[in-house]
Amino acid sequence: MKNCKGILSALMTPFDKNGKIDETVLRSYIRHNIDTMKVDGLYVGGSTGEALLTSTKERIDILEIVKDEVKDKVSLIAHVGSLNIDEAITIAQKAEELNYDMISSVTPYYYPFAFENVKIYYETILKETSKTPFVIYFIPFLANSKISLDQFGELFENERVAGIKYTSSDLYLLERVVKNYPNKQLWAGFDELLIAYASYGLDSGIGSTYNIQAPFAKKILTHVKNKELDKALEVQQKMNDVIDVLLKVGIYPALKECLSYYDNVGYGYCKKPFSTITESDKKVLREMFDKYLSDF
Numbered sequence: 001m002k003n004c005k006g007i008l009s010a011l012m013t014p015f016d017k018n019g020k021i022d023e024t025v026l027r028s029y030i031r032h033n034i035d036t037m038k039v040d041g042l043y044v045g046g047s048t049g050e051a052l053l054t055s056t057k058e059r060i061d062i063l064e065i066v067k068d069e070v071k072d073k074v075s076l077i078a079h080v081g082s083l084n085i086d087e088a089i090t091i092a093q094k095a096e097e098l099n100y101d102m103i104s105s106v107t108p109y110y111y112p113f114a115f116e117n118v119k120i121y122y123e124t125i126l127k128e129t130s131k132t133p134f135v136i137y138f139i140p141f142l143a144n145s146k147i148s149l150d151q152f153g154e155l156f157e158n159e160r161v162a163g164i165k166y167t168s169s170d171l172y173l174l175e176r177v178v179k180n181y182p183n184k185q186l187w188a189g190f191d192e193l194l195i196a197y198a199s200y201g202l203d204s205g206i207g208s209t210y211n212i213q214a215p216f217a218k219k220i221l222t223h224v225k226n227k228e229l230d231k232a233l234e235v236q237q238k239m240n241d242v243i244d245v246l247l248k249v250g251i252y253p254a255l256k257e258c259l260s261y262y263d264n265v266g267y268g269y270c271k272k273p274f275s276t277i278t279e280s281d282k283k284v285l286r287e288m289f290d291k292y293l294s295d296f
């Protein structure tokens with residue numbers, strides 16, 4: 001069982017034009033992340049993987065393909081979250097059977113759930129699995145979740161909860177969690193804030209843009225650790241120039257377009273209703289790629 005530290009890519013799911021998973025391209029994404037980006041691990045089936053747009057069977061197929069391609073080369077976290085708790089349990093049990101290093105779930109979303117409901121959701125998934133460490137996926141801007149410091153403490157009472165994938169710009173709460181729960185692991189969730197998370201002591205991050213710029217992220221972690229903040233900031237600024245363009249174009253289609261610029265990586269589409277890339281956006285992405293990323 002690996003500790004899942006370092007830089008993990010939130011793995012993308014390539015679809016063909018009809019919205020079916022393209023296994024060949026998926027395998028090329030995985031190898032690209034391991035061989036070229038040199039990531040420490042993959043977060044599979046999260047927001048970036050468009051998992052909430054796919055069927056239970058497709059989510060399980062992805063977990064199987066990823067495990068088959070990765071074997072034990074890097075650490076693997078399976079995101080199992082779903083508003084349908086039975087689906088979340090089915091996927092979590094499958095991930096455990098496949099020996100994923102950790103399982104993770106977003107807080108229950110869409111309905112304005114109280115903390116009590118969030119707790120029931122996580123406790124149920126934990127009870128229905130037996131051994132795999134668990135990562136809370138905290139992303140309040142999409143999932144509308146509010147969890148306080150004390151409430152994180154309550155969730156941490158279950159020893160299987162390893163920590164939080166923290167995708168929030170509330171750095172005050174982040175610092176309090178780090179200070180109060182030193183035994184829990186935190187993963188930086190916003191790539192554009194990596195330097196800030198790292199200066200609060202985080203040594204790990206999970207992000208979508210690491211599919212194309214993990215070497216930058218690794219440099220930031222190293223510079224902050226060595227107290228070279230000016231150097232870290234220089235790299236973060238490059239990373240954010242890249243992120244600006246990705247966000248303007250539409251992050252997931254833009255990332256898939258950029259991935260296709262690598263020789264050994266195939267072309268993946270996003271699932272509807274995500275859109276395809278226009279010719280003028282392709283030009284903007286190519287320019288950005290040549291300026292910042294073509295050396296990796």
Ligand code: MN9
Pocket residue numbers: 010046047048142167189190191192206207208209243251
């Ligand atoms: O996995 C990603 N979150 C989402 C984390 O896509 C919702 C991030 O890596 C962001 O895509 C990235 C850009 O905002 O930080």
